Amino acid sequence: MLKLPGLIDPHVHVREPGATHKEDWDTVTQAALAGGVTTLLAMPNTKPPIFDEATLTLALDAAKTKARCDYAQFVGAGPDNADIVASLAPQAAGLKMYLDSTFGELRLDDMTLWTPHFQAFPKSAPMVMHSESRTMAAAILFSAVYDHPVHIAHVSLKEEILLIKAAKEKGIKVTCEVCPHHLFLSKDDIPAISHGHPGRGEVRPRLATQADVDSLWTNLEVVDCFATDHAPHTLEEKDSDNPPPGFPGLETMLPLLLKAVDDGRLTLDDVVQRLHTNPKRIFNLPEQPDTWVEVDESAMYEIKASEQFTRCGWTPFEGWKGRGKVRKVVLRGKTAFEDGKILVEKGYGRNVRG
Ligand code: NCD
Numbered sequence: 001m002l003k004l005p006g007l008i009d010p011h012v013h014v015r016e017p018g019a020t021h022k023e024d025w026d027t028v029t030q031a032a033l034a035g036g037v038t039t040l041l042a043m044p045n046t047k048p049p050i051f052d053e054a055t056l057t058l059a060l061d062a063a064k065t066k067a068r069c070d071y072a073q074f075v076g077a078g079p080d081n082a083d084i085v086a087s088l089a090p091q092a093a094g095l096k097m098y099l100d101s102t103f104g105e106l107r108l109d110d111m112t113l114w115t116p117h118f119q120a121f122p123k124s125a126p127m128v129m130h131s132e133s134r135t136m137a138a139a140i141l142f143s144a145v146y147d148h149p150v151h152i153a154h155v156s157l158k159e160e161i162l163l164i165k166a167a168k169e170k171g172i173k174v175t176c177e178v179c180p181h182h183l184f185l186s187k188d189d190i191p192a193i194s195h196g197h198p199g200r201g202e203v204r205p206r207l208a209t210q211a212d213v214d215s216l217w218t219n220l221e222v223v224d225c226f227a228t229d230h231a232p233h234t235l236e237e238k239d240s241d242n243p244p245p246g247f248p249g250l251e252t253m254l255p256l257l258l259k260a261v262d263d264g265r266l267t268l269d270d271v272v273q274r275l276h277t278n279p280k281r282i283f284n285l286p287e288q289p290d291t292w293v294e295v296d297e298s299a300m301y302e303i304k305a306s307e308q309f310t311r312c313g314w315t316p317f318e319g320w321k322g323r324g325k326v327r328k329v330v331l332r333g334k335t336a337f338e339d340g341k342i343l344v345e346k347g348y349g350r351n352v353r354g
């Protein structure tokens, strides 16, 4: 039996408020616990988006009554809310800035809209960028110019990881995360994921080339965190004429990474650093006392959507071999999950910024 610290997922789309048919605070935190995640940071691109005090309260009220694991909620950067979100920083996971195409309404196309956020948001509070390719280069320049640390979400391209590496060497305060789907899938896998429904392969950032995937593995020392970007949409939505981008990921991250450990592609310590030590530091998260995850290391099994807790009902990794079954999760002294069953009530989860 392998004992891990409670895992931290800094990038989760909870879907409540506004789209609870995809997921809500109850189902997402069940999926988290089943995946060994004891703290999740929730993204603000809900309906309505979380971008001021009233909408933050809306999300936190739902979380308070329904969450079964610990959490914090990001606020989103909008065109005219820099002072408002700065004042909410102590209650939020951090500020999320959508600088590239995404699902939802929060998006800052114009660079003049970035500046007030870089100036107003407290320097000690995390700023997370959805920024791809050249937009990412611009975000890193803002970080250097305004001397504000930034965390780059879901890095997927060789040009991105190489620039982050060079920026770190220059002393620019940039950190980053990589998602399991960008480590284990390339665009060549889209036909197999799609089963004739191209929408199933849609995710932002898009699945990249094998050369991009390889560059993430060869530059693993540049990757600070793993994050799921758990973005549940129902199969009906994925198979529709206008498929929303996004993959669920909370319940498949650990078995895929432990399989990679088994294959000698990374070490267990690499995993613990990126799913616990580094996100805890980058996002200023408190210690969770008496919290750990027990994994049956030797268990090999097939990943099946039908065994997942997420409400969305599918996974791009259907039929893949996973290694390591989460047997038990103890959260703040209480057994929260054991042998496939959730054992803590709705509302047990705590707001780590509360
Ligand atoms: C995310 C979603 O569905 O909310 N989708 C995705 O493909 N990652 C949006 C996002 O993170 O950009």
Ligand code: ZN
Pocket (backbone or CB within 6 Å): 011, 013, 043, 229, 231
């Ligand atoms: Zn996301």
